[in-house]
Amino acid sequence: MKWSWEKVFVVAGIGWAAAILVACCLPVSFGVRCGCVVALLLPAIWLSLRWTWWLARVPAQIPVFLMLHSVSDAVVDESCANNSIRPQELDRLIVDLKAAGYVFQTATEAAEKPLRRSVVITFDDGYVDNYKYLFPILKQHQVKATCFITNRGSDDSAFLTPKQVQEMYASGLVEFGGHTVAHSVLDTLTLEEAEVAIRENVKWLTEVLGVAPVSFAYPCGGYNDAIVDLVKAAGYRYAFTMHKRMRPVAPAPYHIHRQIIPRDKTPLQNYLLATRGKYKV
Ligand SMILES: [Zn+2]
Known part of the structure; x- marks a missing residue:
């Protein structure tokens, strides 16, 4: 068994x-x-x-979106240690979700045609360790992921280079979505500034990938109605927030919720977070 x-x-x-x-x-x-x-x-x-193991799982027809950032044993951002999951923690979570019958889709696949027990692992910011540690794990388990990235990899070695992005995209395992030019918190900018931050990121991604990106994640979860309009106008069909509690995508495709997976939790905690949304009352 x-x-x-x-x-x-x-x-x-x-x-x-x-x-x-x-x-x-x-x-x-x-x-x-x-x-x-x-x-x-x-x-x-x-x-x-x-351990709220007895809570019902997210219904099988609703895709589960998980939010992660860096994949590394070292903490890349001391101000937010939870931005970095250890490679072995991610590996174990994928194994546990697969064993429970979950299938891994990209963000757009799950938003458009969710399979039963669909799970989407998303990685914001495009840290270079997504190539070093995440990509081999995806290949090993043959599971898909989605990375929301900025233009910073063009001149900052902490982030995915265009060549790495192209190689990951060509594998068919990784969808790349937008995350503004340089990680702007959009609702703190003027609308003109926000429009440029979104548009120039779309342009960069389209040049790197050869196709326009379809999905977007609001940096630091900062957005409002005017920002949603800008994201729509830039051609995006789906946008991801930092709100928890999974719900169907269709009624609000620019307000998709994601569950954060923190650092240094046990495999059981991560599994309960991913499948129920919480592990304690
Ligand atoms: Zn971010």
């Missing part, structure tokens, strides 16, 4: 319930029986409250 967290939850739940039932029927005094039942119930209640 193939292992998955979902099966662990079911087997553990049945096992625990059976143990409590057995404790109820023990041929001992009433007091001892009660003691045994309470001893089994209390940790079960604590575990269930601490």
Whole structure:
């Protein structure tokens, strides 16, 4: 039988319930029986409250969008350590999601034609470690991802170079979307400045990829109605926010929610975050 967290939850739940039932029927005094039942119930209640494994998963027909940034053992941005997941943490999350029947689509594929139990791993900013660590993991597991990138790789070695972007795109495993020229928080700019930041990034991506990008992520989640109009006018069909709680894409394709996957969590925490949206009450 193939292992998955979902099966662990079911087997553990049945096992625990059976143990409590057995404790109820023990041929001992009433007091001892009660003691045994309470001893089994209390940790079960604590575990269930601490780890909300019993929460329903996101419905199978709604794609799950996960937000990540850098993939590295080192923290690339000390001001936001959660921007960097360790390669082995990502690897394990992919293995666990696959075992539970999830399929990996690109952002546009999932927005347009979500498969059952679709999951989209998105990586913002285009850190160069996406080529060094993420790309080999994608190839090894043959899963797809989406990277939202700026123009910074043209002259800053911390970010994906045009050549690396082209190689990743040619593999068919990676969709590239926009993230403005230099990571501008759009709702803090004038509309003219925001328009240039979006447009020049589209131009750069189109030159590098040979096709126009379709999906966009608002840097730092900063946007408003006027920014949505600019993103639409730039030709984008989908835009991603930093709001949590998964929901269908169709009613609001420029307000797509994503669940962040933080750093240094256990495989169970990451799995619960990805599939339920939270792991504790
Ligand atoms: Zn960003």
